[in-house]
Every structure is written in structure tokens, then in C-alpha cells.
Amino acid sequence: MSAPVKSALLLAKQWPEPASTAAGRRTLDILDLLAEAGYRVEIASPAQPTPFQARTGYGEHRIAVNDASFDQWVRALNPTLVIYDRFVMEEQFGWRVREHCPGALTLLDTSDFHSLREARHQALKSGQPVNLFHPTAEREVAAMARCDLTVMISQVEVALLKQHFxxxxWQLHYLPFLxxxxxxxxAxxxxxxxxxxVMIGGFKHAPNRDAATWFAREIWPQLHPLLPGVECHLYGAYADHAxxxxxxxxxxxxxxGRTEDALATLARYRLNLAPLRFGxxxxxxxxxxxxxGTPAVTTPVGAExxxxxxxWGYPLSDDPEQFAATTAHLYQDRVAWFSARDAGNQALETGFSYRQHAAAFIERLESIAANLEAHRNRQIWGRILRRTEYRAEEFMSRWxxxxxxxxDT
Structure with missing residues (x-):
């Protein structure tokens, strides 16, 4: 008797655009891992298609929010694994999945800890200390508690979730870029x-917009005189008027604006600048x-x-003068440049190994799936949040x- 077919359904806020965002590429990395492990992969999104979305070869479906047509559809699909690519997707569809596919393992892939990024953004604007405990954090952590597993791309954020929230x-799994x-x-x-x-990054992402603006206003006027004849080129999808x-x-x-091949573009430049003030x-x-082989000059947030x-081989700083001085030094000093490039190679080898992380991720999923009831019995806060009096998102959607x-009538 053949083994039952494993199937994975990604519920995506936007169709993955790996050439536009790092999050889009990470999403496809996860889907490819699952396909290699024998899963049939399906993607569903309420977003409009775009000319830049990936041609994945996986099943693709348009779905509607606040619409019971999803219920019958997902029940017929009957996935064994459901992935939410943002906590808002879990809020919108999680209760429907639990009702119609109760045996599906549920996974939240945050790409980054959205609440941390938002808290840092507010701190930058207000000049006040970072406040992690805000309404968005309550929603995001609640979505994590309701899911069987949350995949995190940052060990810093794993530690933060364990310590502060x-x-x-056993409810978190670290999976970096692979x-x-x-x-x-x-070569x-x-x-x-x-x-x-060069600077590169999609301009729909608030940290990238801020980095480009801050660089142009605060860093480039100090850096340009240090590097006569040198230009800085900014690339990013969705470069609006601002x-x-x-x-x-x-x-x-x-x-x-947009570049069709980020790697080919970056390979032409001597330094890759990432002056991120939050994220x-x-x-x-x-x-x-x-x-x-293009070394990066970045800030403490960028390096995190x-x-x-x-x-990194240089002082990480978000001071414009120091950032400019570091950039000029690495651009002009051959020895320092090669040292920074070697540091990047070492980081790739030690922190982003496919062999090290891919198998562990699949094994984690299969271990939870094999003991799903016992796993869920340990999730007391998830069980509490799934009770009627805490299902605000469900009842709003039903209304x-x-x-x-x-x-319509």
C-alpha cells in the first residue's frame, strides 16, 4: 500500500516575487524544500497577480477574504500542512483551516519579526526607547501561539520571543536563508x-525607503567628497516618485529602480551599502x-x-560620519576590501548552509506531524486563544x- 500524499498549502498575502523582495525568495526556498521532501505544493492568495511574481510550477489559486467559498475549497484540497506567510494571513484564514482541516499541521513563517521592525521604526520616529509590547506584537504573538510551529529567520528574534514573550x-524553529x-x-x-x-532593496519595504532617504540626505554629502568620481547607484522594485x-x-x-538580476548587478560594484536604521x-x-563577492557596509541593525x-572587519555604526569614513576606507584600501570579502565568504559558509538546515527543518515538521495531538496538548496558550471568547478576527470576518x-441581495 502506497504512503498517503503529503501536501502543503501556502496562504500568501502577496504572490511571491523573489526578484523584488528577500521575503519572496525565502518563501520559494521553503516551498522548494517541501517539494524536494515529497510534498505536493499549492499556493493561494487573495492578491491580484503581478507581472513580477514567480513562475513556480506549483498549483496557484485565487482566494477571497471574508468569503465562505474558501471553506469548501480548502476542505476539498485537504492539505496536510498549511503555511501562513504573515500573521495577518493566520488571523484571516486560521480559524477556517482549523474548522475544515483540523488535522493539518499549521506553520507561521514570519520572514522577520514584524512587531520588532515596527517597534524599532516607532522608536526611530519618536526618539524613545524601543517598546516591544504594543498591539501589533499582541496580534503577532497570538498567531504564533495558535500555530503548531513558527519558523524564524533570525536567532536574535528566537531569543527575544523566548525571553520577552x-x-x-519547541514551538519555534530557526531557518536562515539557505x-x-x-x-x-x-571566479x-x-x-x-x-x-x-550600490544600494539595493525593494522600496515597498519601509526600512529600505528610510535607508535610501537617510543615505541621500545625511551620508552621501559627507561621503562623496571622500571619493571623487565615484557614484552610488540605487536599485529597488517599486521606486515611486518619492x-x-x-x-x-x-x-x-x-x-x-528595478533590476532584473540582482546578483549580476551587485557583482559589478566594489561595495554594497546597507545603511539600515531599523528593521x-x-x-x-x-x-x-x-x-x-561584494562586501557590505552596514549598520548594527543591518548586521544583526x-x-x-x-x-565584519570594521566598526558597525549608524553615525553618518563614521559610515562615510568606513565606506571610503574599504573602497580605497585593497587589503581592507579583501578582508571584508573574506569575512562575507566565512559568514556564508558558517551561517547559511543548506546541508546543515534543510534536513533539520523537514525532520522537525515530520516529527510534529507524527505526534500532532500530543504537540497541541502542550500548547495551553494556543488552546486558550482558540476558545470562543478570544476569536475576534473570526467574528469580524463572519460579520x-x-x-x-x-x-449582494
Missing amino acids: CLPD VRDLPDPK LPGFDERRHL MQRLNDPAAGLRVY AGQKGKILDGWLV SMAAEET IEAKNRGT
Whole structure:
């Protein structure tokens, strides 16, 4: 008798765009891992299709929010694993999945700890200390508690969730970006073959918008005189009018918008700048630079969860003057540049190994699935949050659905 088919359903807020966002690429990495492990993979989203979404080859389905048509559809699909790519997707669809597919293992993939990113953003704007305990954090942590497992891309955030929000270790799993094949430094352009500086990152992402603006206003005026004739080129999907206004060719600052091949683009430049003042999770832009031998100059937030502070080879700083001085030094000093490139190679080898993390992730899923009832019996807070008096998102969705039916008649 053949084994039952394992199936995984991703409920995605947006269709994955791996060329636009690091989160999109990470999502596809997880789906590819599951496919390799024998899962039939399906993707469903309420978002409109875009010309930039990945052509995955997996099943793709349009679904509607606040609509009971999802119930019959997901019951017929009957996935063994359901993945929510944002906590808001768990809020919207989690109660429906629990009702119609109670045996499905549920997984929340945060990409980064959204609440931490939001708290840091508010602290930057207000000048006050970071406050982790805000309404968005309550919603996000509640979604984690309701799921069988939460996948985190940052060990810093795993520790934060355990220490400050009392989530147990057995409900969390660390899964970084995965690198299958390490680059050969000898096959990549060297110091003398590269020119100029680059910044890259989708402009729908608030940390990237802030980084580009802060760089243009505070860092570039100090850096440009230190590097005569050197330009900085900004790339990013969804470069709206506000980002295009940063374009200043006369001052050597150029905004190019979307690039079709981030790796090929990054490989042309001598340094990859990531002046992030807030954010969370691992930084795909830094990883991409390392993959093509382009050293990164970043801040403490940018470096977080990528590599230990002492391994970068320069002082991590969010002071504009120090950031400019570090960039100028690495750009002009061949020895310092090669040292920074070697540090990136070492980080790839020690922190992002596919062989080290892929099998452990699949084994974790299969272990939970094999003992799902016992696993859920340990989740007292998840059980409490699933009780009627705490199901605010479900009842709001039901009210909207009923209201929409009344409007249609």
C-alpha cells in the first residue's frame, strides 16, 4: 500500500516575487524544500497577480477574504500542512483551516519579526526607547501561539520571543536563508574590476525607503567628497516618485529602480551599502552581495542575525560620519576590501548552509506531524486563544461576510 500524499498549502498575502523582495525568495526556498521532501505544493492568495511574481510550477489559486467559498475549497484540497506567510494571513484564514482541516499541521513563517521592525521604526520616529509590547506584537504573538510551529529567520528574534514573550523553544524553529553552493572567489570580479557603490532593496519595504532617504540626505554629502568620481547607484522594485526624487546625477547619486538580476548587478560594484536604521530578520541584500563577492557596509541593525559583530572587519555604526569614513576606507584600501570579502565568504559558509538546515527543518515538521495531538496538548496558550471568547478576527470576518451577502441581495 502506497504512503498517503503529503501536501502543503501556502496562504500568501502577496504572490511571491523573489526578484523584488528577500521575503519572496525565502518563501520559494521553503516551498522548494517541501517539494524536494515529497510534498505536493499549492499556493493561494487573495492578491491580484503581478507581472513580477514567480513562475513556480506549483498549483496557484485565487482566494477571497471574508468569503465562505474558501471553506469548501480548502476542505476539498485537504492539505496536510498549511503555511501562513504573515500573521495577518493566520488571523484571516486560521480559524477556517482549523474548522475544515483540523488535522493539518499549521506553520507561521514570519520572514522577520514584524512587531520588532515596527517597534524599532516607532522608536526611530519618536526618539524613545524601543517598546516591544504594543498591539501589533499582541496580534503577532497570538498567531504564533495558535500555530503548531513558527519558523524564524533570525536567532536574535528566537531569543527575544523566548525571553520577552515566553514562547517555548519547541514551538519555534530557526531557518536562515539557505545557500546550496558556495561561490568561488577566484571566479568573481576582483577589486580592480569593480567600480562605484550600490544600494539595493525593494522600496515597498519601509526600512529600505528610510535607508535610501537617510543615505541621500545625511551620508552621501559627507561621503562623496571622500571619493571623487565615484557614484552610488540605487536599485529597488517599486521606486515611486518619492524615491525617484533622490536621483541626483550631478552629485553622483543615481536611482535606477528595478533590476532584473540582482546578483549580476551587485557583482559589478566594489561595495554594497546597507545603511539600515531599523528593521528585523536577515538581510537578503547583504547575502546577495556576499554571493557575488561584494562586501557590505552596514549598520548594527543591518548586521544583526547575519554575522557576529566582531567578524565584519570594521566598526558597525549608524553615525553618518563614521559610515562615510568606513565606506571610503574599504573602497580605497585593497587589503581592507579583501578582508571584508573574506569575512562575507566565512559568514556564508558558517551561517547559511543548506546541508546543515534543510534536513533539520523537514525532520522537525515530520516529527510534529507524527505526534500532532500530543504537540497541541502542550500548547495551553494556543488552546486558550482558540476558545470562543478570544476569536475576534473570526467574528469580524463572519460579520463582514454576512454584510457582503446582504449587500449582494
